[in-house]
Amino acid sequence: MKDAAITLHINGEEHKLNVAVNRTLLEVLRDQLGMTETKYGCGTGECGACTVLVDDRAINSCLALAATMDGKRITTAAGFAHFGELNHIQQAFNDEAAIQCGYCTPGMIVKTASLLAKNPDPTEHEIRHALEGNICRCTGYEKIVKAVQKAARTAPGRTVKADAACQEVAQ
Amino acid sequence: MSSRILPDFDLLLPKSLAEAVELLATHGQRITVMAGGTDVLVAMKFTQSPEYVMSLDGIPGLGYVVFDAAKGLRIGAKATIADLLAQPEVKQHYPALWHAAEIFATGQVRNTATVLGNLLRASPAGDCSCAIYAIGGKLILQRTDGRREVDIDDFWLSYGVTAREPDELAIELVLPPPAIGARSAFKRMTRTNDDLSKLNVAVQLEMLGNTCVEARFAMGCVAPTPLRLRNTEALLKGREITAELLARLVESVPSEISPIDDKRSTAEYRRQVSGVLLKRAIEEACSAA
C-alpha cells in the first residue's frame, strides 16, 4: 500500500489520518498536524531532538513510519503542559536554567519523562546514561542533569512515583 | 548524501507469520524487511530504495524474550534491545549480551531496534552481534515450506550479507542454556559513549577451577563481519589462566584480524589494542564469577 488510514492518540486527543507510507512520524506530526514542538535535528536517530513517547517508550520519531503507528498513544513535549502551566519536568528545566537555545529541550523533556517513569529515583550516572541519545550543544549537560534530578525530587505523588510520569502521559 | 524524505515504496503490513512468508515467497529480493527500522530507514534516507518494505509490526507474538534453564534463551524477531534488558535472566546468565545491550546505541534506539535486526544487519561493528557470536546460538529461519536453523557461526557470509535467503524470515534466535562454570564478558572501545564501536570483543568461557575448558572469543570491527578468534581460543582451551598465558593471547590476536582504516579508527591502532581488549574481557569474565 502507498497510503494508510491510521488513528493516533496524540497528547490525549484522537487524530484520524491518512498518511503516505513513506512519511515518518516526525513528518506527520510537524507537517501534517502542525505540531512543531518535535524537532528535526539529524534525521538519522542520533540527536534525539525528535524524541516522542510511543505508548510510554521514548523513540526517535524520525526513524518510525507513521503508517505502522496505528492505534498508538503518542506524547510530545507540548503534551506535558496544560494551557501554559508547566509540568514538574518543564518547571525543573526552567528552575535549573537548563534551557539555552531550546532546540533540544522538547526531546530532553520527553526523554526525562520516560526515564523517571521507569526509574523515579535515578542516580547521576543513570541520568547521564539515559540522556546519551539527546544531544545538547549549549549547556555541557551540567544543568540538564540537575534539572532531571530536581524533576525526580518534585514529581507529583513522589511516594507512588512509579506511575507519576505515566499518568501524566495518559492525561 | 541523504534526503529528508524517504523514497517511494510500497508498505507491506502482514498480519501473521504465514502471510509474511507468503509475501516473501512472492516478492523475495524486492522486499526489505523492517522490524525496528533504525538501520533500514537510515539506509533508505541515504542510498537504498526498495520496492517493498515489509514491516513486522502487525504480526503478533514475536516480541518475546524467554529464558528456560534447560532450553536456553529464545528471542523473537520483534524483541527490542530494551526488551532484552528487561529480563533479569539475561543479566544473570548472559552477562556479555546484557552488557552489550546496555550500552547499545542510545535509549531511543534500544527502545526500537531489535536484537535479530542487529544480527541481520551483518555489520562487523554490532555490539549485540559480537556478544551473541561469543555465546553461540542459532537462528530460526522460516519460509512457506518450513523452518531451518542456522548456527550463528555460519550466519554472516560477508559485509552486510547473511545466510538468510530472500524468501526466508528470521523469526527467532536461540542461545544455548548456560553451561556449568560459564562466564562471559563484553568490552568495547568508542570515541564517545554513544558511538558505534571502533573495536568490540566478547568472551565466553567455561571454567573448571582456574582451568578454561571451553572458550569462544568474538571480535568486531576487525574484519568484514564479526570474527571468531579461533587460534587464540585454542591457546586458552584446556589450560590454566595465568598472566603468562594471557600475555601470549595478547600477542596472538593481531595475527587473526584484518582491520582497516575507517572513520572511527585506524587499522594500526586496532591491531595494537585488540589483544589488550581481549585480555581485559577475559579478566572481567573471570573476576565476575
Next chain:
Amino acid sequence: MNAETIVGTSAQRVDVKDKATGQALYAADIQLPGMLYGKVVRCWEHAHARVVRLDLSQAAKSPGVVKVLGPADVTRNKYNSSVMDLMVSAQLHDMLGDIDDQDIFTTHVKYQGDAICGIIAKSEEAAERAAAKVIVEYEPLPVYLTAEASKQPDAVQFTPQKPGNRAFQLPEAMFPGNALGGGDVDAAMQDADIVVEDVFYVPKQKQCQMEPHAYIAKLDNAGRLTCWTSSQMPKLVQAKLAKLFELPMSRVKINATVIGGGFGARLGMISEPQACAMAMAVPGHPVKLQTLREEDWAISPSRHPGKYWMKIGLRKDGTPLACDARFENYKGAYYLDASGTAFTAGAWLGGMYKFPALRYKGESYFTNQGLTGAFRGYGNPQTNFALEQLIDRACAQVGADPVEWRKKWHKGVGDDGWCPGVTYPSCALDECLDRGAAAIDWAAKRRKYANQTGTKRRGVGCAVMNHTSGAMPMLLEHTVCTVKINEDATAEVVFACSDMGQGSHTALKQIAAETLGFPFGDVQLANPGSDAGFDIGAHASRTIYVGGAAVKAACEDAKRQLFARASEALQVPADQLDIRDKKIFAKSDPARSIDVESITRAGVYHFIDPMTGKPEGAPGQIQGYVSFFAPHNSPPFGASFAEVEVDTETGEVRVLELVNAHDIGRAINPAAVEGQLEGGIQQGLGFVLSEETYYDSQGRMLNNSFTDYKMFGPSDMPKIKTILVENADPVGPFGAKSVGESGLVSPVGAVANAIYHALGIQFMEAPITPEKVLKGINEKGLGGARERARAC
C-alpha cells in the same frame, strides 16, 4: 556591595516557557499560507570541478515543480556571505583585501556541497524528487586540501583576485613585515637560555548547533523582500541582501526567528541568498528552504584548521623574552572572513603574556575543504593549544610551576590587550588561577602524580586565556536601542541583536529594568529584526558588554526625561531624585514622590483641563534612544584546570574533572553565565579530544553527521566546576565583561597539559585521539620525557 536588585540575580529566562513546551518558533516551524518549498541542488560528487553541462528540463517537468533556477536565472552579482566587510572602513576593507567571490549558483564547484541550481515545488517531497532529475556533468579539477597543496605554483586559481591562492596575509601597510607584534624577536631569541618550538595542527571543528539552517523568504506584492532567518546579525543580513539583489534597504525586511544555537554558524549569511533568489522567482509566495544535517555541515563555515608553528624563548629564570609564531590556516573554498581568524589568533597570542618581543604571521589559503568562518573562540582555541603547551614545556625546562609562572608573566591592567595601544582596564586572572588551583587541589596532585608506574596514569594541567568584549577598535561596535515608556509605566526595549540561546535577552531585560527602576516583569524586550535600528549583531562576545551598555544608555535617556518631568512636578532638582518601584522621590525626603504612571499617562493622554483650560502635566510619550559606540573592549580572562586519566595500554584519555575559573567582571545573570562556561567546556573538550571534520583524498567529507562526528555526550563529560570571579570592570555595564566565547578556550590547553603531566609527552595534533596517544607512547616511551614534565 552592589546596590542593584535585578542585575546579579538569576532571573527567569524570558523564553523558557515557550522552549519548555516546544512553542518557540524556529524558522522551520513557521507555516505561511501559499507556501512553496525550495531545494538547493548541490554538488556532492566533487570538491573541485567545473560544471560543463546543466540540464534542468527533466526536473522542470517533475510533478509539483513550480520553477527551476540555474545560474542564469538569478542575479549574477557576487557576494561574500560573511559580514567582515561591513564592519570595517572602506580604507581598511581595501587594505585587508576583502572580496566578493561567491555565487548563488556556481559553475565552478570549489567544495563538496557548492550550490548548482534550485528547485521550487509545491511540497518538500516534490522538490526532493525533482532534484534527483537534475542532470549535471562535471569536469573534475585537482583537489587541494591543504595550504601546502593549493599554494603550489601550478595549482588552479580559486579567484584571479588572490594570486597563489593566498586569500589573506596580514597587510604590510598595517603590519610591517606582515607580522603583528613588536620588538626584535631574532635578537631576543638569541639571548634566550631556553627555546622551545613546535608545529601544531589544529582541527576543523564544527559548531553543531542543534537547529539546522532553515529559511523562509517572500517577495510581497509591494516589491518588498522578507526573509525569516536565524542569522545572528539581522541588520547586516539586510544590508547584504539589499546589495546582492540591488534593492533599497527599505525593501528588504529581516524577521529574526528563534535561534537554535549559533556558536558562529549563523554569523552573516548562509543560504539566505539562495532562499531569497527562489522567493524572487515566485512573487507572492513564501518559499521555505530547510537543510539536511549533512547539508548544514557542508555549507556553514567551520573553525579554521591549519598548521600553527610557534617558538618561544625564555631566560633560565623563566623570564619570557620572545615569541615567534605563524598560523597558516586552510581557509576553504571562499574568502568570507579570511582576514578575521588569521589576525585574531595572533591577537590573543599577543594579549596573553609579557613577551617583550613578539612576531606573529597569519595567513589564509584557499583549499577545497568546506568553508571556514566564525566559531566561538575565533582563533583562540587554536592559539591556546599551541601556546599553552609550549609554556608548560618551557616551565618543565626551567623548573617553574605552571601556575606560578602564569601568575607572574600574564599581562594585566595597563598592559596592551589583544589590540596594541588598547590597554586592559581590569584583570582578575590571578584570582582565577588561585581559586581554580585550590578547587582542583593543584599542588597536592602535581606532587602525587609525579611518580606513577601503573597502566592508568593521572595528570593535572592548567591553561589561561584572554578574549574580548566586542571587537572595538578593529571592527565597528555600534548598537541602536530605543526604549518606549508606555502610558501605564511599563517599558518596551527594541534592539536588533539576536539571542542565540545564551539568554542575552533575559540579561538585557535585567539591565533595562535595573536602570529604569522598573520591576523586571514590567519591561519587554523585542528583537524585531531589521525594523529596529542599526546593530552589528551577536558576535565577538559583545551582546552584554556593548548591547547591554546600549540598553543601559537608552534607559538612562528615558529615565532622564522622566526625572525632568518629576523634577518639575515635585519642585526638586533632577539630580536629587531617585526611583524605586516605579515611584520617583526626593533622595532627601522620600515622602515627596510621584508615581511614574502619573507622568507617563499625562504625557500620552494629554488633555486640556476643561475647568482651567490648562494642560494636565507635560506632553509627549517618553522614548529613550541611543546610537551607541563602544568605548572599549574590556577583555575577560580565564583559567582552566583539568585532571585526566590516561590508559597507557589503549591511549584512551578520560577527563575526570574540569574547573573553569573566569574573570567575567560582573555576572548580570549568574546562572546564564555558568551556562556559558559549562557549555564552553563541552566544546573545548571536543576541540582537544574528539572533534574534527575530515575528508577523503577527493575532498569529500567523511563525517558530516552525528553518527560519525563525535561530541562529548552527557556521560562523557567530566565533573565540572565553574568559578565566577567578579571584579567589576570600570567600563562594562554594571561592571560586566563578556563570557560568550571564552569558556571553551582554556580547557583546550588545560587538558593537553594534563596529558603532558600524566605521560610526559606532548601531542602536537588536535584532537588528541587514543590513536595518537598510543602512537606517542610507542614512539617516545613513558620514561624519557617524564623527568622534564616532573621538574616541578
